[in-house]
Amino acid sequence: MKHLVVYAHPKPESFNRAILETTTAVLKKNGHEVIVRDLYSLNFQPVLKPEDTAAMRSGHTPQDIKTEQEFITQADVITLIYPIWWTGLPAILKGYVDRVFSYGYAYSAGEEGIIKMLTGKQGFIINTHGTPQEIYDKIGMSNGLKITSDIGIFDFVGIEPVGHLLFGSIGFLDDESYYKGLLKEVEDKIDSLFPS
Template identity: 70%
Template sequence: MKHLVVYAHPHPESFNYSIMETIVQALENNGHEVVVRDLYALDFQPVLKPEDTDAMKSGHIPDDIKTEQEFITQSDVITFIYPIWWAGLPAIIKGYVDRVFSYGYAYAYGEEGIIQLLKGKKGLIINTHGAPKEMYDKIGMTAGLKITSDVGIFEFTGIEPIDHLLFGNVSEHLEESVLKEMLKQIEERINSIF
């Protein structure tokens, strides 16, 4: 299978980076083809500008958007890896969705309603957050994050969500053994799915 990993964290020494490396290694060990799009390393422009929408309406997709759409088109599985900041997606990955999952590419409207243009693809999301997992579960944040991303982004465009892993209490003060256990869980889950 062809995998696209869309990664969004500004620090290469972050736990999210370790997650990305773990996933890539596990997939490649299982014979999958993997492409990583590190949005910060690419200096991806997240702001949807009027000239973007004007160009798309006239059938001229801006080059940076077209490049990302081609990676999605060529993939069977799309994996998002990002931290939860202020109860949601970091601006760079939200902007990626705003600009790349555009009308006419990822979805459209017809007489029957929404037309999902990315059907046949699968999606996986892995998030970290600083708050304890139990707190997020209790206040409904975990469920809310899954609805927003799994349903609001993936299902809306036809991508089948296959899992959404959230790891709480993640900080630079967390013991190395706990972080390694989380990475082991991720590797085992990747191996069981793919």
């Protein structure tokens, strides 16, 4: 399978980076083809500008958007790895969704309503956040995050959500075994979803 991993974290030494490295290593070990789009390294421009919309409507998609859309088109699986900031996506990733999952490419509308244009693909998400996981679970935030991204982004355009890992207390626990355990969870989940 062809996997596209879209990664959004600004710090090279972050735990998200360790998650990215684990994810790509397991996928490659299982014989999958992996492309990583590190949005910060790419200096991806996240702001959807009026000229972007006008260009796409006239059939002249800006090259940076077109490049990302080509990676999505070629992928069987799209994995998003990012931290939860202010209960949502980092701005750079939100802008990626705004600009790349565009009308006419990822979805359109007709008499029946929304037309999902990215069917046949699978979506997987791994998130980190500083709040303890049990608090997010208790107040409904974990479910809310899954609804807004799994359903609100992936399912909206026809991508089948197949898994979503949420890891809490990141950066606030100084227990190496805790982080190793989370990376093992990532490894096991990917092995079960995308075996060799």
